[in-house]
Amino acid sequence: MHVTAATGIIFWFRRDLRLHDQVALVAAAQRAEQQGRWLLPVFIHDRAESAPTRWGFTRMAPHRRTWLTSAVDALAAQLRVLGSDLVQLRGNSVDTLVQLVRTLGHPWLVCEEIAAPEEQAVVAALLASGVNVQTIWQSSLVALEELPFDPQAVPDTFTTFRHALEREHVQATRPLPPIKRLAPLPSHALLNAITVGHEERGGADHVLASEPWPDDARSAFPLGSSGFDGGEQGALQHLQQYCQRRLPDSYKSTRNGLIGVDYSSKWSPWLATGALSARQAWAAIQAFEAEHGANESTYWLWFELLWRDHFRWLHFKHGKKLYRARGLGEAPVPSHDPDHFARWCRGETGQPFIDAGMRELAATGYLSNRMRQNVASYLIHDLGCDWRAGAAWFESQLLDYDVYSNQGNWLYLSGRGTDPRQGRRFNPDKQAQDYDADGSYRALWARAT
Missing domain, CATH: 1.25.40.80 (Serine Threonine Protein Phosphatase 5, Tetratricopeptide repeat)
Structure with missing residues (x-):
C-alpha cells in the first residue's frame, strides 16, 4: 500500500537504544525539523537473530533476548514521554525496511553505522533496493x-x-546531552498503513513476549x-x-x-x-x-x-578478513571436535575451573573477563575446537555481546588476529590457583542450577 503525503525521516534504532549522546538521532531530528517533516523511530526484531547457527544453536538465547527486549521497551517508553513512539516490527531487516519505506512514500532512512560485514551488507541491500540511507558513526x-x-x-x-x-x-x-524534543510522528493514516502487509507491528504493545527474568542469586550481573x-x-x-x-x-x-x-x-x-x-x-x-x-x-x-x-x-x-577461518594470517583452517565443543558448552569438560565458568555463562548470560579468556583458551588450545564455534556461542549467550569485541577477542586468543604473541594459552590449573585459590568460585558453580 502506498500513501501519498509529505515524506519524513525514518530513524532506525540498531545498537544505540538511548537518547543521550545520540549523534545519529540528533542529525535525523534536526533534518526533520528543518524541513518540517515527520520523524518515525523504528526498531526491527530481526528473525535472523533467532535463526539456528551452523553450530546447532540459536544466535540469541533467552537471557540475551530478554536483556535486549527490556532495553527496547524502555526506549519506547522514553520516546512516548517526548510525544513520539517506537514502531517495532518483526521480520527480515531488509525486506521489512524496504516495505516500510515504500509504504511511507520513500522517506530517507537514517541509522547508526556499524562497521561489521553482516551489518554493512544489510545497508548495502537497502541501497540496492532503492532506499535512501544515511549512516552515521557514533559508537566509539x-x-x-x-x-x-x-x-x-x-x-x-x-x-x-x-x-x-x-x-x-x-x-x-x-557526549551530547539527552534529546528533549523530537519532530512529530507521521499522520494516523500513515501509521495505520504500516500495519498493512507487515508481519507484526507494535507501539505501546510488545512485539515479542519477554522471557522471564532469570533468578539466580549467584549471578555477577543479576538481571x-x-x-x-x-x-x-x-x-x-x-x-x-x-x-x-x-x-x-x-x-x-x-x-x-x-x-x-x-x-x-x-x-x-x-x-x-x-x-x-x-x-x-x-x-x-x-x-x-x-x-x-x-x-x-x-x-x-x-x-x-x-x-x-x-x-x-x-x-x-x-x-x-576478521571473519575468515584463518583470520588475518595464513594459518590452516582450524580443526573442530563437535563432541568436545558440546561438552564445553554444557560445562562438562571435566576441568572444574572451566566448567564453572561455562555453567555461569549458561545460567546467567554473563561471565567475567578473566573467565572469558580462560574458557576461550581452553576450547581452542586444549580441546582443539574451531574458534568460530566459540565466538558463535558467546554471541548467543552473552548479555553484552558486541560484534567488534567478540570477534576481535576470539581472534586474538586463537593467534589469528593482531596479537604479537600469536596465540595465548591459559593454564587453567595455574589460573585457578591465581584467581580462585580457595575454590569458592568452583564451589559456587559446581552445579548448573
Missing part, C-alpha cells in the same frame, strides 16, 4: 574525525594504537534486580552509583575478580545495546577524577574503553 569513545590516522591505517597492535593516541593527546569525544534493568535510565543509574560508591578507585585491583557485582564496572551489557554510550561512561569518570583525583584504576578504565575502540577500528581496516 573517540570520534572518527579525531583519530590521528585514517581508521583503515589503524595500528594492528593495541599498544601501538594506544601510544599513538596518547602521544597526540587525543581525548574522548564529549531484573534493583539497578539491573536494561534501559537507558538503568544504565545511567548504575553509572552514577558506581561513581558515588568510589568504585573507580579500585577497578584495577578488583577487575580480575570472579564473584559478585562490584569487581568490575559492569558497564558492558548496557554498552552492548547502546543504552549507555562509551563517551557518557568516560565523562562520568572524568567528573569523578575532577572530584577525587585520577589514579591508576581510573586510567585503566580508559585503557579498557580504548581496547573497545581498537576492535572497532580494526573492522574498518580488515573487514571480512
